[in-house]
Structures are given as structure tokens and as C-alpha cells.
Amino acid sequence: MMTETSHPPTAMPSFEQLGLPDHLLATLAEVGYETPSPIQAMCIPHLLAGHDLLGEAQTGTGKTAAFALPILVRLDLASKEPQALVLTPTRELALQVSEAFTRYARHLRNFHVLPIYGGQSMVVQLRQLARGAQVIVGTPGRIMDHLERGSLKFDALSMLVLDEADEMLRMGFIDDVEWILEHTPSTRQTALFSATLPAAIRGVAHRHLREPEEVRIRAATTTVEKIRQRYWLVRGVDKLDALTRILDAEEKLDAALVFVRTKIGTEELADKLAARGYAAAALNGDMTQGLRERVIEQLKNGSLDIVVATDVAARGIDVPRISHVINYDIPYDTEAYVHRIGRTGRAGREGVAILFVAPRERRMLKSIEHATRQPIEPIALPSREDVSSLRISQFKQKVLDTLADPDMEPGFFMNVVEEIVEENDLSSREVAAALAYLVQVGRPLQIEEEEGRGWEQATVLHPQGKPPRRESFVADAPRTRGARRDRNTTDAVPEKVFASGKTQRYRIAVGRDHGVTPREIVGAIANEGGIEGKLIGQIDLFNDFSTVELPALPSGLLATLKRIVVCNRPLDMRPFREDEALPARRPRSAVDSRRDDRSHKAAAKPWEKQAREKQVQEKRGGREKWISRSSGESRPSRKNAVQQGGRSFTNHTTSWKKRREQK
Ligand code: AMP
Numbered sequence: 001m002m003t004e005t006s007h008p009p010t011a012m013p014s015f016e017q018l019g020l021p022d023h024l025l026a027t028l029a030e031v032g033y034e035t036p037s038p039i040q041a042m043c044i045p046h047l048l049a050g051h052d053l054l055g056e057a058q059t060g061t062g063k064t065a066a067f068a069l070p071i072l073v074r075l076d077l078a079s080k081e082p083q084a085l086v087l088t089p090t091r092e093l094a095l096q097v098s099e100a101f102t103r104y105a106r107h108l109r110n111f112h113v114l115p116i117y118g119g120q121s122m123v124v125q126l127r128q129l130a131r132g133a134q135v136i137v138g139t140p141g142r143i144m145d146h147l148e149r150g151s152l153k154f155d156a157l158s159m160l161v162l163d164e165a166d167e168m169l170r171m172g173f174i175d176d177v178e179w180i181l182e183h184t185p186s187t188r189q190t191a192l193f194s195a196t197l198p199a200a201i202r203g204v205a206h207r208h209l210r211e212p213e214e215v216r217i218r219a220a221t222t223t224v225e226k227i228r229q230r231y232w233l234v235r236g237v238d239k240l241d242a243l244t245r246i247l248d249a250e251e252k253l254d255a256a257l258v259f260v261r262t263k264i265g266t267e268e269l270a271d272k273l274a275a276r277g278y279a280a281a282a283l284n285g286d287m288t289q290g291l292r293e294r295v296i297e298q299l300k301n302g303s304l305d306i307v308v309a310t311d312v313a314a315r316g317i318d319v320p321r322i323s324h325v326i327n328y329d330i331p332y333d334t335e336a337y338v339h340r341i342g343r344t345g346r347a348g349r350e351g352v353a354i355l356f357v358a359p360r361e362r363r364m365l366k367s368i369e370h371a372t373r374q375p376i377e378p379i380a381l382p383s384r385e386d387v388s389s390l391r392i393s394q395f396k397q398k399v400l401d402t403l404a405d406p407d408m409e410p411g412f413f414m415n416v417v418e419e420i421v422e423e424n425d426l427s428s429r430e431v432a433a434a435l436a437y438l439v440q441v442g443r444p445l446q447i448e449e450e451e452g453r454g455w456e457q458a459t460v461l462h463p464q465g466k467p468p469r470r471e472s473f474v475a476d477a478p479r480t481r482g483a484r485r486d487r488n489t490t491d492a493v494p495e496k497v498f499a500s501g502k503t504q505r506y507r508i509a510v511g512r513d514h515g516v517t518p519r520e521i522v523g524a525i526a527n528e529g530g531i532e533g534k535l536i537g538q539i540d541l542f543n544d545f546s547t548v549e550l551p552a553l554p555s556g557l558l559a560t561l562k563r564i565v566v567c568n569r570p571l572d573m574r575p576f577r578e579d580e581a582l583p584a585r586r587p588r589s590a591v592d593s594r595r596d597d598r599s600h601k602a603a604a605k606p607w608e609k610q611a612r613e614k615q616v617q618e619k620r621g622g623r624e625k626w627i628s629r630s631s632g633e634s635r636p637s638r639k640n641a642v643q644q645g646g647r648s649f650t651n652h653t654t655s656w657k658k659r660r661e662q663k
Contacts, residue, residue: 012036018044023107024069031103032262034285034312037062037332042215043191044070050189052212054205058195058363059164061217061332064100067161067191071135072101074159077110080132081156085184087140087177089167091117097163098137111135116152118142126151140168140176147183154184165194165201174200181208195363217333226345229376231355231365235515236543239328239356240272242381245447246326246354247278247306249382249390253352255299256324257317257343258308259331269328270308277443280306283313311336320347327355330364334371354379359515384447391445395436502552503537507576511544514567521548521566529561547576 012035015028036044039061046053047070057063071084088094098115105111114128116138125142129151136143136152146152160181162168168177181190181204190209194201205212232242247256260266266282273280281304283295292313298304300319309317311331325344331337337355344351355376357365369376382390402408420431510516518539525548526533537549553561561573 012038013041019048020044020069021073024072024104027104027106030106032264033065034263034310037066038217038335039063039215039332040066040069042217043067046213046215047071047189047191048073050074052189052209053191054197054209054212054214055191055193056195056197056214056216057193058367060330060361060364063163063193064097065104067163067193068097068101068104071159071161072105072108072111075111075134077108077134079156080110080112080134082133082136082152082154083156084135084159084161085143085154085157085180086135086137086161086163087143087168087180088137088163089139089171089173091115091119091139093164094137094139098135101135101137113137116142116146140173140180143180144176147180157184158188160184160188160190162190162192162194162204165192165204166196166198169198169200174204178204178208217335226349227341227351227353229341229353229355229372229374230379231357231376232379232381233362234356234358236512237381240269242356243326243328244273244276244278245382245384245387246379247273248387250324250352252323254323255302255304255319255321256306256326257314257322257340258306258326258328259311259314259340260308261310261329263310265329266308266310266313270306273306273308275442278306279304280308283307283309285310285312287313311340314343315339317343318346319343320349322346323349323351325351325353327353330355330357330361334368337368338372387447388445391440391443391447395440395445503549504552505547505549505576506553506573508546508548508566509544509572510567510569511546512541513543514569516541516546516567518546521546524564524566524571525550525561529557529564531557 015025015033015036018036018041020028039055039057040063043053043055043063043066047067055063055066057066067086075083086094086097088097094115094117098113101111101113105113112131112133113135114133114137116125116129116136118139118141120142122145125146129146143152147154162177165174165177168174190212192201192205192209192212197205232246234242237245243258247253258269260269263284263286266284270280270282281295281298283292287295295304295307296317296319299307300321302321307314308328322344325341327337327340331340341351341353344353355365355368365376403410417428417431420426421428508521510521518541521539522533522536525531525536531550535551539546539548558573561571564571564573
């Protein structure tokens with residue numbers, strides 16, 4: 001008999017109430033999770049009790065922790081045999097899920113998780129499998145290969161999760177999935193998660209799950225009058241940059257409530273906003289009641305304009321001047337969304353809700369539109385130039401307002417300016433310019449690209465902290481049973497081809513505007529070009545192209561790489577001429593220069609950067625979100641080591657006086 005829970009419990013239980021052990025409670029507190037998400041609240045007790053489960057849940061609902069936490073509770077860490085298997089449709093998801101396991105298992109000794117996916121070197125995988133792991137996370141094709149070779153044995157397997165089952169169906173893997181299910185002990189516990197439950201998935205559930213508990217979060221429809229809903233598809237520009245542009249350019253923005261998922265996330269984002277000159281503070285469940293009340297009072301009286309909050313902490317806030325709710329992290333479900341946006345449009349005023357949606361979260365966007373019975377309009381981000389000219393006109397207005405302020409006593413200040421002019425043989429325009437410069441430090445009038453953004457993205461996820469070797473960024477292709485092959489793998493180019501040792505910078509015709517990430521570039525070149533990941537050097541992303549450093553390529557290989565398609569565009573790879581014009585660079589602010597000074601420890605490779613960031617993360621008490629300290633990642637020996645992501649690293653803070661002398 002199937003049981004169905006169609007609504008989340010009205011009062012969300014705590015993680016303690018769900019019956020999780022202390023070490024996991026400690027981890028969850030460290031990663032900043034305040035309360036279980038609805039899908040977690042509903043699934044964890046069933047999975048801890050050993051029931052099979054059919055969960056209708058999409059990306060972003062917190063489903064990974066919903067199955068990973070109970071698995072971690074039930075593992076026997078004295079044995080290194082695979083006890084849990086998670087099947088995912090893609091390599092990316094396999095890596096994400098195994099990272100989540102590692103994160104949640106940080107207080108568990110002897111825990112091992114292994115991602116197994118097509119395109120990765122068989123030799124490496126065989127070695128890793130021989131070492132043993134309690135949890136295997138993999139794509140169906142490669143798992144089948146190992147089962148057939150006998151390199152993977154499921155005799156001790158007691159838990160199996162099918163993640164994004166409808167995606168596996170869509171991609172043609174469902175036969176493979178059933179074949180794997182048939183080759184695991186029938187005594188296992190099985191959980192199937194799927195964003196939708198079409199008949200074929202129900203069929204799999206019917207054949208392979210035993211009296212599953214059915215968990216579904218059904219969207220209740222609600223009308224949200226007086227709130228204009230909009231969304232921005234996260235692409236090209238990073239979220240912080242997008243947020244600041246929106247905060248600057250939105251008309252009628254009085255105060256904004258920005259929602260993120262974790263307590264740590266509230267602090268980090270509020271700090272970053274404050275550092276950029278916004279009156280911002282965090283609001284989360286770790287703060288005392290008194291402190292929280294103070295933040296809300298400051299928001300009411302206008303001493304704060306932006307509050308970055310978690311769902312729990314913002315519950316019930318009633319501040320009429322909140323004109324905007326910004327969903328920086330997408331909510332877990334439509335109910336949470338409706339609660340969030342209900343913080344604006346109060347006391348008869350109009351409100352604006354803006355949702356940041358990653359391409360993978362589009363399904364949640366559709367659910368929200370359905371639940372609120374209103375279309376959500378896409379927004380175009382204001383350009384840097386728009387934001388700069390807005391800031392300049394606001395600045396001019398501020399100067400005029402200051403001149404009109406009766407408290408200013410201009411005589412005294414005019415005397416000070418006069419003294420500077422006379423003592424230094426300067427013009428008053430020069431002094432005025434210096435003063436204008438001083439005022440805008442921290443909130444520059446000329447907006448620049450975020451520091452080191454390319455490299456934040458360039459963190460190539462790899463659980464062993466090693467370079468990705470011939471990783472496939474395409475999913476496993478469906479395969480014929482019994483046939484042993486490795487479809488997505490191009491034979492690796494022998495290293496001797498690159499024996500000259502020369503490197504060359506190449507230009508490829510995909511850039512940030514096309515939504516590319518360094519990881520995709522590495523994946524395409526390594527997998528489809530057959531060039532080992534360790535030979536791929538620095539990648540710089542620009543708006544409409546990127547550059548990548550590679551060993552000098554023979555023309556045949558270059559022709560192959562030219563044709564590879566990434567983000568629906570051929571790479572059209574060609575050597576990059578160092579004299580080729582790069583996108584215009586602008587002077588940088590003093591704040592930026594200071595940031596550069598901190599970051600001279602250049603990492604030659606993204607994975608080295610990742611390892612270092614991990615250390616930083618661990619030093620800071622194991623925070624969930626990695627802190628990027630990087631900016632000047634270029635190798636010092638390179639001629640273009642001063643360029644990063646289309647930006648100049650020249651120091652523009654030379655003193656005013658000195659510059660005059662130079663003239
Ligand atoms: P998922 O739907 O599993 O892909 O999770 C989406 C995101 O939500 C991940 O970044 C998780 O770290 C985060 N997350 C999952 N559960 C919670 C929670 N209870 N509180 C805060 N963040 C969470």
C-alpha cells in the first residue's frame with residue numbers, strides 16, 4: 001500500500017526531531033542548515049525506518065540531503081564494501097551528489113564515497129574501486145560496465161537511490177537502470193526520486209519498490225496580488241554582481257529583503273554587500289532574539305536598506321517599506337516562495353519579487369508560476385554602463401543636495417580647499433576630483449567586473465583533489481546490454497604528440513555571455529579532444545570568447561577541436577595572438593587594488609586553487625560555501641600574467657600628486 005503525504009507538515013520539525021545522530025546534527029549546524037526542507041522532513045523518517053520511497057521532488061528541494069543523511073546513518077563503516085548506490089543521469093550530478101556525501105560525512109571516520117561515470121579513465125576507476133568505498137554514485141552505463149567486469153560487486157548493497165529518474169528515462173537509460181536493479185540484492189531498500197512521475201517511472205517503481213511510501217509536495221495555489229513577479233536566469237554574470245546591479249538600477253527600491261538558504265550564506269552576502277557600500281545586515285536563526293529585533297527595527301527606521309535572511313528568520317516580518325523581495329537562492333517549494341514574497345506589497349503598497357533561477361531550476365519556476373497563477377516575467381540585467389551612469393547621476397544629485405544643506409557651513413570647507421590649493425599649487429578642479437574619488441571608494445562610480453570571477457567558476461570539482469582526467473561532460477549514452485564499450489571516450493592523445501613542451505594560448509568562440517564555464521571547456525577539450533586534463537592550463541573567460549592555454553596543437557587535432565560544440569556553439573579554436581585586442585579595461589578602484597594585494601599566491605591550475613580554497617574553508621571552521629581568495633591566478637612567468645577575466649591588474653592608486661608630476 002502506498003501512503004501519500006501531499007503537504008509539508010505545518011510546523012517543520014527540527015533535524016533533532018527527525019532522529020538524526022549527533023555527528024550529523026553538528027555537521028548540519030556547521031554547514032548552516034537551520035531547518036529541514038519539506039522534502040527532508042518527509043523523507044528522512046521513512047528512510048531511517050528502512051522503508052522504500054517514491055519521492056516527487058525536483059532539483060533545489062534539498063533532496064540530496066533527504067537521501068544522503070539516512071544513508072550515512074545506516075552505513076557500516078567497518079566494511080569498505082559498497083553498501084549504497086546512487087544512480088544519476090549525468091556526470092555532473094554524480095559529482096555533486098558525491099560532494100554532498102563528503103560534506104555531510106565530515107565527522108565520520110573511514111567513510112568513502114566514489115563517483116563512477118563514463119569518460120573517466122577505466123584504469124583510475126579500477127584502482128579506486130579496488131580500494132573500496134561504502135557509497136558509489138554513478139551513471140548507469142559505467143556502473144553496468146563494472147558489474148560486468150566484476151570490478152564492482154553489490155553483494156553487500158543494502159540501499160539504492162535512483163536520482164532524477166525521469167531524466168534517466170528521457171535520456172534513454174531506463175533499461176540500463178532496470179538491469180542494474182536486477183543485479184542488486186532484492187533485500188535492498190530503494191528510493192526513487194523524480195521531478196515528475198510519468199507512467200514509465202511508475203512502472204519501474206511498481207516492479208522494483210516494495211510498498212513504497214510516496215512523498216510529494218503538492219503546490220497549493222495562492223494569489224499574490226500587488227506583487228510584480230520577475231525572474232533573472234543566472235547566466236554569464238555571477239549572482240552577487242547581478243544583485244548589486246539590480247539593487248542599483250531598480251526603480252522605486254526602498255528596502256529589500258534578500259533570501260538565501262543558509263545562515264552562513266546570510267552573513268557572507270550581507271558582508272559582501274556592506275563592503276560594496278550598501279546598508280546591509282544579516283538576519284538568521286543563530287542571532288539572539290534581541291539582535292534580530294534590532295535588525296528589523298533598523299530596517300523599519302531606514303538605517304538599514306537591505307536585510308539578507310533565511311526563510312525561518314524572516315517568517316512574519318512586517319515592514320511596509322520592503323519594496324523588493326529578492327530570491328537570491330531559489331526556495332525549496334512554492335509555499336516557501338509565497339511566504340517569502342508576502343514580505344513585500346504590505347500595507348496596501350505595491351511590491352516587486354525577483355527570483356534568481358539557474359538553468360537547472362527552471363522547473364521550479366514553472367511550478368511557482370502555476371502555484372501563484374501568474375506569469376513571472378524575465379528581466380534583463382542592467383549593463384555595467386547603465387549602473388555606472390546611474391551612480392554618477394545619483395552622485396551629482398548628492399553633491400547638489402549637500403550644497404543646499406543648511407548644516408553644511410560651506411565657509412569652513414571652502415577654506416580647507418583653498419589651503420590645499422595654495423599649499424600644493426593645485427587647481428580647485430583637481431582637489432574636487434580627489435574628493436569625489438575619496439567619496440566613491442567602496443562604492444565606485446565606474447563598475448568593474450567581479451574579481452577573479454572566471455576562476456571561481458574554474459574550480460573543477462574533483463573529489464580526489466587531482467586534475468580531471470578525460471572527464472566526459474556529456475552523459476553516458478544508453479548502451480546495448482552485454483556490449484563492452486566506452487562510448488563517450490575519445491582515445492587520449494599520446495603525450496609524445498606534445499613533446500616539444502611549447503604551450504600556446506588559443507581563442508575559442510564561447511564566452512561568459514553564452515553561459516560557458518571553465519569546467520565545460522575542460523570537459524570538452526579533455527573528453528572530445530582527448531587531451532589530458534593535466535595538460536590544460538589557464539582559462540580566461542571574456543564576454544563573447546575565452547582563451548585557453550594548451551600544448552601547441554598539431555593541425556589535425558586543432559581541426560577536431562574547432563568543430564567541438566559547447567553551449568550550442570562550435571569552439572572554432574584558433575591560436576590567440578598576444579597582441580590581439582582584449583575587451584576594454586577600466587581603471588580599478590582602490591578597494592580592488594587592496595584585494596589584489598592579498599592574493600599573490602598564484603595557482604597555476606584550477607584544482608590547485610580548489611585545494612587551497614578547501615584549506616581556507618577548513619581553517620574557517622568548515623563553512624559550506626567556499627571562500628574565493630583569488631584574483632591574480634596567472635602564472636607569474638607569463639607575459640599576460642597581468643590579465644584575468646578581461647581585466648587589468650595595473651595599480652591605479654598612484655597618488656594624485658605623483659600622477660601630476662608624471663604629466
Ligand atoms: P538539492 O535539491 O539537493 O540539489 O539541494 C539544493 C541546495 O540546497 C544545496 O545547495 C544544498 O546545500 C541546500 N540545502 C539542502 N538542504 C538544506 C537545508 N535544510 N537548509 C539549507 N540549505 C539546504
